[in-house]
Amino acid sequence: MSREELFASRVYRWAAIYGIPVLALSYFQPVPDPWHLPYLSFVGTALVFQGVFLVIARDPRRFKPLMPVTLFEKLCFGVPAIAFSLRGQAEAITAVFGAIDLMLMVLFFIAWRKMVRSAA
Template sequence: MKFVRIIFALAAAWGLLALVPGLFVEAGGGPSPVIAGPEYYYGFTGLALVFQLIFIMIAIDPVRYRPLILIAILEKLAFFLPVTILYWQGRVAIGPVFFGAMVDGLLMLLFALAWFLSRRTGQAIQPL
C-alpha cells in the first residue's frame, strides 16, 4: 500500500502545483487571450482541484477508497485522450497543454498499476 499512497500523494501535490497558479492568470490586468471561455477554464480548473482532494483521500486510506481509484483513472483519461486526439489532428501543438496531458497519461498508467497492486494485498475491501 505504500506505493499506492506515494503515487496518489505525488499526484495530488503535482496537481495543486500545476492548477493553483492558473487561478490567477487574469489577475495581471484584464482578460487573458489564453482564456477564451473563462467559465469553462475556471470550471475545469475548479473541478480538477476538487479531484486533488480525492487523490489525498486515496493516499490516506487506499484500501477504503480503492473503488475511487477507477474513477481517478477515468479523470486522467478525460484529459489525456482528447488532447492526444487533438494533437494527432494537428489542433494542439507541443507545449504546456500537451505536456500536461502526457503527465496525466503517465499518472493514469500509475493509477491503473496502483489499482492492480492494491488488489493483491489480500486485504478485504469494505463496501462504501
C-alpha cells in the first residue's frame, strides 16, 4: 500500500471508529414524539455512511470515486450544526460535533487529493 493509500485508509477508518459509537448513541436517547422520525432517519443514513468509510478504508484506490461523496456527507451536518448553534437554536455541543465533521471533511479532501495526485 502506498503512503497515499495508507493515509486515506487511516483517515476513513478513524472517521468510522469515531462515527459509529457517536451516532449509535442517538438511538438510546428518548424520542418524545413521532416528529423526531426524520432525525432518526438521518442518524440511520449517517450510520450507513460509516460502513462506506470502512469500505473505502479497505481499498482507497479502488473506491477513490466515492471519496468526493463523503465530503458532502460531512458538510450536510457540519455547516447546519454550527449555524444553528451560533443562532442559539441548538446547544453548543452541537457546534463541537459539527466542527469535528468539518475537520473530517478536510481530511477526506486531503486524502482524496493525495489519491488523485498519486494516480497521475
